[in-house]
Amino acid sequence: MSQPSPRSGTDRCPGVFSTHAAADGAVARIRLPGGRIRPDQLEKLAQAAAEHGDGYLELTARGNLQLRGIGDVEAVAEVVVAAGLAPSSSHDMVRNIEVSALTGRIGGVADGWPLADRLDERLRVDDAAAELSGRFLFGIDDGRGDVLRRGPDVCALLHDGEGDTLRADIVVGGAPLGSATGLDAIVSALLEVAHAVLEIAPGAWRIADLSDEQRGDLELRIRATLGPVIGGAIPDPGDPIVGWFDQDDGQVLLGAVVELGRLPARLGEFVAAVGAPIIVTPDREIILCDLDEGVAETVVRVLAPMGLIFDANSPWARVSCCVGAPGCAKSHAPVREDLLEYVDGGVEIDTREHWVGCDRGCGAPSEPHVRVEADPQGGYRTQRR
Numbered sequence: 001m002s003q004p005s006p007r008s009g010t011d012r013c014p015g016v017f018s019t020h021a022a023a024d025g026a027v028a029r030i031r032l033p034g035g036r037i038r039p040d041q042l043e044k045l046a047q048a049a050a051e052h053g054d055g056y057l058e059l060t061a062r063g064n065l066q067l068r069g070i071g072d073v074e075a076v077a078e079v080v081v082a083a084g085l086a087p088s089s090s091h092d093m094v095r096n097i098e099v100s101a102l103t104g105r106i107g108g109v110a111d112g113w114p115l116a117d118r119l120d121e122r123l124r125v126d127d128a129a130a131e132l133s134g135r136f137l138f139g140i141d142d143g144r145g146d147v148l149r150r151g152p153d154v155c156a157l158l159h160d161g162e163g164d165t166l167r168a169d170i171v172v173g174g175a176p177l178g179s180a181t182g183l184d185a186i187v188s189a190l191l192e193v194a195h196a197v198l199e200i201a202p203g204a205w206r207i208a209d210l211s212d213e214q215r216g217d218l219e220l221r222i223r224a225t226l227g228p229v230i231g232g233a234i235p236d237p238g239d240p241i242v243g244w245f246d247q248d249d250g251q252v253l254l255g256a257v258v259e260l261g262r263l264p265a266r267l268g269e270f271v272a273a274v275g276a277p278i279i280v281t282p283d284r285e286i287i288l289c290d291l292d293e294g295v296a297e298t299v300v301r302v303l304a305p306m307g308l309i310f311d312a313n314s315p316w317a318r319v320s321c322c323v324g325a326p327g328c329a330k331s332h333a334p335v336r337e338d339l340l341e342y343v344d345g346g347v348e349i350d351t352r353e354h355w356v357g358c359d360r361g362c363g364a365p366s367e368p369h370v371r372v373e374a375d376p377q378g379g380y381r382t383q384r385r
């Protein structure tokens, strides 16, 4: 039975057509299913950030891109639509799909991209799914555990096969409820979970908002549609995807991070000029794929001095932050300035840290990390999360 909605008011997650008003202007979030963006699309966004925003593309904790300090919201929306980055205005905010970033290129038990494409296609024409909250997250994990560990609301944990033989466990709010076989059946199972959540708890932001009774109803309903759970061990977390990596097909993949998790527009244009497929990860990494060795060497030589960091030992591979003051009126501190000073002091950071200006904790990683939170007295307190 439907319960009253805990999701009061409007969805404040920004999108392209519904921006968020911050102290430093509007914020638009461009959702990139699986974090993928074509070079021509990145080039247009970078130009829009320079022309209409604060001159940076922010990398978000869900592998999306964000423009901040926007004066002309409509001009940005036009650029995003023309670049093919918002193919459906009604579904712009619900295309939240995380995919194992290295899938199909390095390791993994199966290639997750065909499944991600099919899910995005079907999600965009699914009228009911347009009612999902902008926080509801679909995951596609190719068996390495990177996506599952971030706690998506519903996740396809791939096992083996491809196309009609692809097998996956369907994991809902962290619990494997059963399995499905074949691309379409797996996508149907993921969408069925979304539909069931909307019916059982239409106001829920995420699965975690469901009461025990609602959760029980959901699990009963979904289990009835699935085969037995396949199961198996999930590997330990991998290292940051920063540096030079050999792909299974012999090409090269480069992973990089940027200071404060924001890509200067000019550097974004240079990244786009490489002409390679680009993936943005929830760890705020920028991955350039399918490079020849010679091209990869040139990319490192040219882009490293411009600010793209290919060193996995850099603090920026493990530390992130919210915008803080003055961009956010709620902040107790100029978080970015303070973090820059901290990192410039030569610290070594070996666990993930996230710095925030208040207890809302925006942009926090979903994995375990240390939160460094500004307090009203002008200091910072730390807490393991």
Ligand code: SF4
Binding pocket: 322, 323, 324, 325, 328, 329, 330, 331, 332, 356, 357, 358, 359, 360, 361, 362
């Ligand atoms: S965590 Fe607080 S200070 Fe930082 S962006 Fe969010 S609301 Fe603003």
